[in-house]
Amino acid sequence: AVTGSAGKTSTKEALRHVLSVVGKVHASAQSFNNHWGVPLTLARMPVDCDYAVFEIGMNHPDEVRPLARMVRPHVAIVTLIAAAHLGFFRNLDEIAKAKAEIFEGLEPDGAVLLNRDDPRWKLLDKMARAAGVEHIYGFGENARATFKLLKCALHADHSVITAKIGGQEITARVGAPGRHMVQNVLAVLGAAHLVGADIARVALALADLSAERGRGKRHVLRHPKGPITLIDESYNANPASMSAAMALLNATPVSGEGRRIAVLGDMLELGDHSAKLHAALADLIVGTETRTVFLAGPQMRALADILPDEIETEYRAGAEDLKLVLLSALKPGDVVMIKSSKGIGFSKLVDALLSKFPAAAATAKQT
Missing domain, CATH: 3.40.1190.10 (Mur-like, catalytic domain)
Incomplete structure (x- = not known):
């Protein structure tokens, strides 16, 4: 057990x-x-x-x-x-x-x-x-x-x-x-x-062994001008799993002029510790190869407020508000990692990306 x-x-x-x-x-x-x-x-x-x-x-x-x-x-x-x-x-x-x-x-x-x-x-x-x-x-x-x-x-x-x-x-x-x-x-x-x-x-x-849906499963999305790598971590999130997911994102190579993009949603059930623990996620981002961040959820406001100008940051109230912004922002060569607690509904962002690029919704091949 x-x-x-x-x-x-x-x-x-x-x-x-x-x-x-x-x-x-x-x-x-x-x-x-x-x-x-x-x-x-x-x-x-x-x-x-x-x-x-x-x-x-x-x-x-x-x-x-x-x-x-x-x-x-x-x-x-x-x-x-x-x-x-x-x-x-x-x-x-x-x-x-x-x-x-x-x-x-x-x-x-x-x-x-x-x-x-x-x-x-x-x-x-x-x-x-x-x-x-x-x-x-x-x-x-x-x-x-x-x-x-x-x-x-x-x-x-x-x-x-x-x-x-x-x-x-x-x-x-x-x-x-x-x-x-x-x-x-x-x-x-x-x-x-x-x-x-x-x-x-x-x-x-x-x-x-391969990662499960919502727990690191990879997809190659076929943008008209080149592939995009999607890492689906949308099932759950806490400070420890956020750290692991960010390490995975930073270890994944981009192609061409691609960027490493973190799409992060609220970590739930943190109580009075929530604002401090969300703000602390900045330590996982600043100084790394991830310089583009999309955030959603009321608790993620604490992180959005302290990220420095050098990090390109987009904040929205919820997953639905973020969806169109994210879909329009992705470029060929990007690696995008989506991570949140399940209740925030970030699996909808994964589904939206797979829907927009249906020809390449298969899991990335392990090499």
Whole structure:
């Protein structure tokens, strides 16, 4: 079972993908991770599956606990702790404690996988031990990580990693790009090892891994004068996933006189922290290769107000107001990344772009 502030669905889908090469897999559909989705996923689980992968989400305390006790996982993964749903918590420690409820549903002799690079590692480790968990493992670059990243080469459309998994060095190509995906894959490799899967076959399957719609899926749009690359990150957003998406945008090459363009919408459920966290996104933009920004949503006004003149900025009240401006602004060679919380409706911007350029709505080829 997978929980965490970001990366839950991507990790769940990666587990589905790699374990399918070594057995029959049942996994939750889309983001079925709440009090409706988790029981439904359990009810749909076939009796003859070899592996079942569940995603468990929350935005309040005491939501993970009953779901974890339903699922009773043999392996529990916490991807990372970040300022998602911070409006319902006093601080990140409280978010960590809510995620740690997953430990209470763990099967006897089960294992916990924690992000060893996360500042809340010690807190989560302490809470796992308090819950009686005996098998606690870390994944990441940290020298003490059980499943450790040794080398990492990030490319625009994939990554190549070397990791120490179960005492052996594994080199793999990861088809979905981004450093955040590498971190997720370390958890996937660790979980696969813990359940006894053939790691060599699992590692090979990572080459065919691709990002999901709304979570980094790429499209090549055919402008009459040349291609435009679209990175669809429209499903969800919090400060941590914004950072990952901006890093992905800046790592993607443009062609000709193309620009890197960030299209950003509100990060929801941040409460009293919202204005400060939206304004802080300027640190992800200023000084990078991204110099054109389109913003929408009431909370994004905080960012629009502080971006310097050197950043070409367009702000509108909502997605619908931004649509025509964006459609008319794109040029051949551009790379455009669209990112927001789902409730802002930025998936409509993705659909509008795919509709305007229907001849090239296919996912960008991985090379």
